[in-house]
Amino acid sequence: MATLKIRNLRKGFDTIEIIKGIDLDIHDREFVVFVGPSGCGKSTLLRLIAGLEDVTSGTLELDGRDITEISPAKRDLAMVFQTYALYPHMTVRKNMSFALDLAGIAKREVDRKVEEAARILELGHLLDRKPRQLSGGQRQRVAIGRAIVRHPKIFLFDEPLSNLDAALRVQMRLELARLHQELKATMIYVTHDQVEAMTLATKVVVLNAGRIEQIGSPLELYHQPANLFVAGFLGTPKMGFLKARVVQTSSTATDIELAAGPRLRLPFEGSQLAVGSEVTLGIRPEHLVIDPNGQLPVTTDVTERLGSDTYCHMVTASDEPLTVRVPGDFAAAYGESLKLALDISHCHLFDTRGYAVSRVLQQAA
Amino acid sequence: MMTLKQSRRLQSVLLGTLAWAIALLLFFPIFWMLLTSFKTEIDAFATPPQFIFTPTLENYLHIQERSDYFKFAWNSVTISFGATIIGLLLAVPAAYSMAFFETRLTKQTLLWMLSTKMLPAVGVLMPIYLMAKSLGLLDTRLGLIIIYTLINLPIMVWMVYTYFKDIPKDILEAARLDGATTLQEIVRVLLPISKGGLASTALLSLILCWNEAFWSLNLTSSNAAPLTALIASYSSPEGLFWAKLSAVSTLACAPILLFGWISQKQLVRGLSFGAVK
Secondary structure, eight states: OOOEEEEEEEEEETTEEEEEEEEEEEOTTOEEEEEOSTTSSHHHHHHHHHTSSOOSEEEEEETTEEOTTSOGGGSOEEEEOTTOOOOTTSOHHHHHHHHHHHTTOOHHHHHHHHHHHHHHTTOGGGTTSOGGGSOHHHHHHHHHHHHHTTOOSEEEEESTTTTSOHHHHHHHHHHHHHHHHHHTOEEEEEESOHHHHHHHOSEEEEEETTEEEEEEOHHHHHHSOSBHHHHHHSSSSOOEEEEEEEEEEOSSOEEEEETTSOEEEEOBOOTTSOTTOEEEEEEOGGGEEEOTTOSEEEEEEEEEEOSSEEEEEEEETTSOEEEEEEESSOOOOTTOEEEEEEOGGGOEEEOTTSBBOOBOOOOOO | OOOHHHHHHHHHHHHHHHHHHHHHHHHHHHHHHHHHHTSOHHHHHOSSOOSSOOOOOHHHHHHHHHSOHHHHHHHHHHHHHHHHHHHHHHHHHHHHHHHHSOOTTHHHHHHHHHHGGGSOGGGGHHHHHHHHHHTTOTTOHHHHHHHHHHHHHHHHHHHHHHHHHTSOHHHHHHHHHTTOOHHHIIIIIIHHHTHHHHHHHHHHHHHHHHHOOHHHHHHOSSTTOOHHHHHHHTEETTEEOHHHHHHHHHHHHHHHHHHHHHTHHHHHHHHTGGGGO
16 A cells, blocks of 8 residues: 655745645555656656655655655655666666665565566566666666565656667556556656656646646546646647637637637637637647638648658648648648638637636537 | 878877877986986996996895884885875765765865865974974874875865766665665765775875875974885985985885886776766
């Protein structure tokens, strides 16, 4: 069992506040991913949990025990660093057994645990090598092995895949997901890569400028972003944003006029929107279709063909960029005038302050 | 016209010659000292200087008769090693805290420590002499060990600090999360990683202590006098004895030169530690 309660956690360096009040519950066996742009405080938050930085104010509670002032050595957490941080003077075996040796565990028990971790990570043949004789991926495995042998309450990962090449990153991502299943462990994982966040997490915490923007499952965040930041951060290619103005509202629909021209009637709860206020319409590339009868006239910019999909970059009449995902090998000439149909049921509407407007629940047909 | 290959070869020949010339120039005084130590006093004075002569060991015999070389050598060894060991014991924790727990004052502290090396030693001769006298440390090995430790400490802290700075902080943090206490973190992780750097720091300290003459001449007379004092005793008021002075100098330099030669590999590795991380 491992549950972590974070309450009103703050951290400042000198006069600059990096973490501005975080409240978060992490439950047993969750795979929690902290994601956000660089400088958002996600690594600092992880280091506060690890005890590598002192908390300015707030509390950390692990399984009911207040660990805010406890040294990292006594928190029973294991961390995998971006740089792997292996002990260069020790063999792989020693690297993995170091913590157990320090804890005074009997040699036979230590050997058994190291062998087991080596088996899980397929490191058996490398146990007597030094870290400098290993490849990046192997070093990463040793760093994970060093964490596994300890059976810690929580595994902490600080951007563990960002020093690996693209192919290896995909492979290690799968292995980490498998490991989470096999070990039935609680894991906290920091990354700036939203693909890692989407694929690994059971719970994603989106951070921005020291605050939590939204917490939820990956698909919740993808389909119901709480604000413009989350909407724009998750998803590749990014969600398209179109400026608009509220024309008419009711409890079941909101009429808007896009800066790009057309008027649209959207199934959004309009009671909280003032007529005439500025809003933003968000639409993902897969919810746009090139259609001669579409509402939105656009001009094509460049086209990126990936084989299975094609991303057509477009510009609206109001000079706002939009990306359309077209399946297969589609070609549009640069500068061509086309029309787009918007899938109204998958649009997002954000008010003047950038918060999502709630959708009117669909009536069962 | 020279081809590119030819001009490169010419360049490397010229550079090689220059390097050898400089090396020989630097080595010449030591070579001349060694040569002179095997001459008679008359040959040693001869003008023009003689390169070909009948070598003799009489200078070395004379030194062993007149003074107990091994007593001075033993003093040099204990004082140098004593000051180096104590210096390292103080420099490692100081450098650890400065390298891994840097505060706004760290840089100033380092500069201030180094600035103490800029003071001429003779400027504090009187106070230190009087302090040593009242503490009963005159002409004792302990007295010199304390002085040498203090003199070399700024350089040692600075050097160890530089090596520690090259070690990724993550490695120590990993040890901390693995359950290591601060002492275990230093002894089992930090020191083994930085042993090359520590070895070159120790070697430098040994050389500086071994060659130090100002304080050893002023604070010792017979009991704790190291080899530098022995050399000085041969430039006596009765006149200079070049051959004997050369012999005693050779005897004083030989151990540290040999020691440096043997540990050269370690020294070079230590000095280039940062590059091969």
